[in-house]
Amino acid sequence: MEHLQVTDxxxxxxxxxxxxxxxxxxxxxxxxxxxxxxxxxxxxTLDLICGKTQPTGGSIxxxxxxxxxxxxxxxxxxxxxRKFQVPSVYKELTVVENLSVARSRRPxxxxxxxxxxxxxxxxxxxxxxxxxLTEKSQDLAGNLSxxxxxxxxxxxxxxxxxxxxLMDEPTAGMTIQETQRTAEIFRSLSGSHTLxxxxxxxxxxxxxxxxxxxxxRGTKLAEGSIAEIExxxxxxxAYLGH
Amino acid sequence: MNSRFYxxxxxxxxxxxxxxxxxxxxxxxxxxELNTFARYLSLAIVSMALALSxxxxxxxxxxxxxxxxxxxxxxxxxxKLKVSDGLPDFMGWNNVEKLPxxxxxxxxxxxxxxxxxxxxxxxxxxxxxxxxxxxIAGVFVAVITLAFLVAFQLLVIEQQGFTGGQNGLTGLxxxxxxxxxxxTYSVSFYYLVAGCLTVALALGVYxxxxxxxxxxxxxxxxxxxxxxxxxxxxxxxxxxxxVSAALAGWAGMxxxxxxxxxxxxxxxxxxxxxxxxxxxxxxxxxxLAAAVGAIIVNLLExxxxxxxxxxxxxxxxxxxxxxxxxxxxxxYGVIVDVVRRLNEARRGGRxxxxxxxxxxxxxxxxxxx
Amino acid sequence: MDVVFNQLFxxxxxxxxxxxxxxxxAIIYGTMGVINLAHGEFVMLGAYxxxxxxxxxxxxVLAALPLVFAAVAAVGWVIEKLMVQRLYHRPLDTILxxxxxxxxxxxxxxxxxxxxxxxVKGPELLSGNTEIGALVMSNYRLFVIAFxxxxxxxxxxxxxxxxFGTKLRAVIQNRGISExxxxxxxxxYSITFAYGAxxxxxxxxxxxxxxxxxxxxxxxxxxxxxxxxxxxGLGSLIGxxxxxxxxxxxxxxxxxxxxxxxxxxxxLAGIIILIRFRPRGxxxxxxxx
Numbered sequence: 001m002e003h004l005q006v007t008d009x010x011x012x013x014x015x016x017x018x019x020x021x022x023x024x025x026x027x028x029x030x031x032x033x034x035x036x037x038x039x040x041x042x043x044x045t046l047d048l049i050c051g052k053t054q055p056t057g058g059s060i061x062x063x064x065x066x067x068x069x070x071x072x073x074x075x076x077x078x079x080x081x082r083k084f085q086v087p088s089v090y091k092e093l094t095v096v097e098n099l100s101v102a103r104s105r106r107p108x109x110x111x112x113x114x115x116x117x118x119x120x121x122x123x124x125x126x127x128x129x130x131x132x133l134t135e136k137s138q139d140l141a142g143n144l145s146x147x148x149x150x151x152x153x154x155x156x157x158x159x160x161x162x163x164x165x166l167m168d169e170p171t172a173g174m175t176i177q178e179t180q181r182t183a184e185i186f187r188s189l190s191g192s193h194t195l196x197x198x199x200x201x202x203x204x205x206x207x208x209x210x211x212x213x214x215x216x217r218g219t220k221l222a223e224g225s226i227a228e229i230e231x232x233x234x235x236x237x238a239y240l241g242h
Numbered sequence: 243m244n245s246r247f248y249x250x251x252x253x254x255x256x257x258x259x260x261x262x263x264x265x266x267x268x269x270x271x272x273x274x275e276l277n278t279f280a281r282y283l284s285l286a287i288v289s290m291a292l293a294l295s296x297x298x299x300x301x302x303x304x305x306x307x308x309x310x311x312x313x314x315x316x317x318x319x320x321x322k323l324k325v326s327d328g329l330p331d332f333m334g335w336n337n338v339e340k341l342p343x344x345x346x347x348x349x350x351x352x353x354x355x356x357x358x359x360x361x362x363x364x365x366x367x368x369x370x371x372x373x374x375x376x377x378i379a380g381v382f383v384a385v386i387t388l389a390f391l392v393a394f395q396l397l398v399i400e401q402q403g404f405t406g407g408q409n410g411l412t413g414l415x416x417x418x419x420x421x422x423x424x425x426t427y428s429v430s431f432y433y434l435v436a437g438c439l440t441v442a443l444a445l446g447v448y449x450x451x452x453x454x455x456x457x458x459x460x461x462x463x464x465x466x467x468x469x470x471x472x473x474x475x476x477x478x479x480x481x482x483x484x485v486s487a488a489l490a491g492w493a494g495m496x497x498x499x500x501x502x503x504x505x506x507x508x509x510x511x512x513x514x515x516x517x518x519x520x521x522x523x524x525x526x527x528x529x530l531a532a533a534v535g536a537i538i539v540n541l542l543e544x545x546x547x548x549x550x551x552x553x554x555x556x557x558x559x560x561x562x563x564x565x566x567x568x569x570x571x572x573x574y575g576v577i578v579d580v581v582r583r584l585n586e587a588r589r590g591g592r593x594x595x596x597x598x599x600x601x602x603x604x605x606x607x608x609x610x611x
Numbered sequence: 612m613d614v615v616f617n618q619l620f621x622x623x624x625x626x627x628x629x630x631x632x633x634x635x636x637a638i639i640y641g642t643m644g645v646i647n648l649a650h651g652e653f654v655m656l657g658a659y660x661x662x663x664x665x666x667x668x669x670x671x672v673l674a675a676l677p678l679v680f681a682a683v684a685a686v687g688w689v690i691e692k693l694m695v696q697r698l699y700h701r702p703l704d705t706i707l708x709x710x711x712x713x714x715x716x717x718x719x720x721x722x723x724x725x726x727x728x729x730x731v732k733g734p735e736l737l738s739g740n741t742e743i744g745a746l747v748m749s750n751y752r753l754f755v756i757a758f759x760x761x762x763x764x765x766x767x768x769x770x771x772x773x774x775f776g777t778k779l780r781a782v783i784q785n786r787g788i789s790e791x792x793x794x795x796x797x798x799x800y801s802i803t804f805a806y807g808a809x810x811x812x813x814x815x816x817x818x819x820x821x822x823x824x825x826x827x828x829x830x831x832x833x834x835x836x837x838x839x840x841x842x843x844g845l846g847s848l849i850g851x852x853x854x855x856x857x858x859x860x861x862x863x864x865x866x867x868x869x870x871x872x873x874x875x876x877x878x879l880a881g882i883i884i885l886i887r888f889r890p891r892g893x894x895x896x897x898x899x900x
Contacts, residue, residue, distance in 0.1 A: 051470075071469075072466075072470055073473055073474050073475070076470050076473075077472040082470050090464060090467070092463050093456075097459075104473060107472040109474075109477055109481055112452065112453040112457055113449075113453075113454045115452060116247065117451055117452060117453045118456075160471055
């Protein structure tokens with residue numbers, strides 16, 4: 001079944017067509033990787049899906065519900081989670097506090113007013129264990145290293161428990177071991193979660209991707225498995241500029 | 243239980259012991275001295291109200307004095323009607339012949355008390371919805387609230403026939419609360435104000451440590467990120483603005499009782515700035531610290547303005563600038579730092595500095611340039 | 612009809628003063644993102660400096676202008692060095708710190724000169740009126756309007772046509788890279804702040820013949836000037852100019868229709884609504900988000 005359906009999506013920034021008639025579907029539980037040269041419109045596509053940017057045309061459906069006109073928080077409540085290219089964690093909050101904010105299955109005021117901020121929670125402990133931040137749970141997020149910050153944001157998305165997760169360069173700045181660990185986590189998420197991953201690291205993509213879409217100048221250039229993409233002539237031209 | 247919540251509760255208990263037992267004993271239960279102190283306590287409420295919106299949610303409300311003034315005038319209108327025979331004296335001087343419709347319900351004390359809380363909350367809420375739906379933030383919140391304050395004060399002074407204009411509302415009756423005529427120079431009145439402050443602080447401490455408070459701190463740091471977790475940021479900001487405005491109104495009502503008049507200076511820019519100063523000196527991150535800041539600054543003003551009659555404001559300005567520059571987190575920040583250092587020193591001796599269990603969330607004082 | 616024209620002239624006169632004050636604020640904000648709430652006190656210092664020069668040295672308002680500019684700019688320079696420079700990374704705190712500076716300056720004047728009103732004579736040369744039909748325009752006010760345009764054009768030239776201006780715009784766009792190319796952003800900031808303060812001083816000097824000089828005169832002015840800057844679009848000179856005319860005229864006309872207070876309230880309400888729907892002002896600048 002289709003989790004996300006993007007149809008004829010357009011957005012313009014002052015005359016520049018950043019995304020230009022893009023259409024694709026993502027199946028439930030699939031890991032889709034978006035590739036493409038710089039400025040191809042990959043991050044913009046994620047921005048359009050999560051609501052950071054408003055499209056100038058086209059449709060975005062999540063589980064059949066049209067979301068392209070909804071505010072960001074409404075889309076988040078429909079189960080769309082987003083990890084940003086520049087790790088966006090709350091630097092002045094501790095690691096557990098970050099996770100507590102991310103646990104937002106009930107984001108209403110009343111619920112928030114009638115709960116203390118830090119109740120012990122098995123889920124949070126498990127997630128901290130998974131990303132290896134248990135030791136640092138009381139540290140300020142601002143004091144974490146770059147790799148740890150990336151982990152924390154991934155952990156926050158796990159805590160948020162969105163079914164459709166948009167990842168913008170999740171392994172940037174990670175060591176090889178950390179990247180491998182991330183790939184393992186992503187594989188364990190597939191099936192229960194749908195992931196769209198923008199990534200440049202090809203070995204990581206080979207590891208995790210069920211399907212790949214290559215973008216160029218705001219449109220879809222090629223689509224298929226890793227093997228199909230690697231032999232595609234158009235893709236070579238786009239990357240190498242011949 | 244989380245340790246920071248635990249420390250705040252202890253601090254609140256100590257604070258209550260001081261204002262309920264220590265202060266009255268120190269002033270040998272003298273009604274006149276206690277009346278002065280009751281004034282500081284009522285100002286502490288408006289200072290802690292600002293800490294909720296500014297310290298917790300990062301919304302610098304420079305118009306806090308407007309909502310404070312609304313509470314003060316609500317109470318003053320009630321007390322003015324109690325001494326007036328139908329029509330308050332100043333209305334006669336201004337050729338107002340019939341009691342204006344807005345004044346009529348203030349005959350009732352319950353209406354007055356409700357209005358003193360709900361009118362500021364409603365006005366604060368309207369401004370908040372207006373601003374936060376449009377995602378106005380940072381400096382613009384300060385500007386809009388300041389402009390509102392200036393406009394509101396002008397309006398109150400302008401509408402002389404309804405508000406007493408520049409003179410405000412004077413010659414008020416004492417409050418009668420369920421048969422008890424409140425003598426503002428009595429020990430029991432002091433306890434009434436102290437009780438109000440305690441309730442307000444307990445509410446503030448609870449809010450700060452609720453998930454609501456945590457979400458507000460998250461919004462303060464990165465509102466956009468918080469939206470992507472599914473929180474309706476505008477609603478959270480609006481609610482804290484309303485709560486803060488209601489508390490300011492409450493403080494205003496008490497302030498009118500203490501001073502026995504209401505004046506448009508309560509809604510002045512300089513009064514609003516004073517609130518910001520108290521809150522900054524005490525520490526805007528903690529409601530308790532903000533309240534203590536208000537008490538300390540006012541206490542010093544009471545003592546020092548006799549010594550340096552004219553120089554006091556100058557001194558206050560200098561202290562304020564120094565606090566903003568070198569102690570951006572106020573007295574609270576200094577205490578937190580000292581406690582943390584002590585802990586580190588102690589644990590350093592035992593060679594296990596792995597976990598910073600005590601006072602975990604200390605915000606970096608010097609953010610990287 | 613005559614009333615309307617006279618009111619329009621009054622509005623323009625008010626706009627010209629607002630403009631000179633707002634220009635300083637706009638330049639300071641546009642360059643370093645600092646909201647200088649002590650700006651009103653710089654105006655007040657300018658006014659007192661003019662009064663002092665007239666009472667003790669017998670200098671007229673016009674002759675005093677360059678001296679006042681230099682003196683207030685020097686005060687601004689010192690304040691920037693001592694304080695503002697340390698707060699660039701904390702924009703909300705600059706509001707508070709400059710507000711505190713405002714109190715200090717105000718009290719310093721109150722303690723040294725006294726709280727009573729001071730009066731300054733306008734220049735003899737410009738004492739008369741120019742009349743066109745029923746429209747009566749004071750020569751001095753005409754001069755202030757012309758002078759404000761001169762200051763606007765001068766500031767614009769400074770920002771766009773000089774080497775200093777080029778460096779300034781480089782620092783605004785990217786401080787780090789500019790420093791790599793050997794531009795000392797700290798020095799640029801100090802000079803800009805001093806220049807903005809100097810403009811406020813000039814505004815203070817120019818208004819002395821029109822208003823009485825008291826220590827608290829800056830408080831009301833800074834709120835207005837600040838709204839002008841925001842309405843115009845932070846950091847935009849053209850925006851500041853159009854917003855001062857808009858606000859000056861709106862205040863003058865609405866005051867004539869209702870009364871002074873209600874006119875002012877209506878203008879404030881209008882500004883609040885305008886900021887709500889155009890938070891980046893009428894002429895948003897692209898250089899700073």
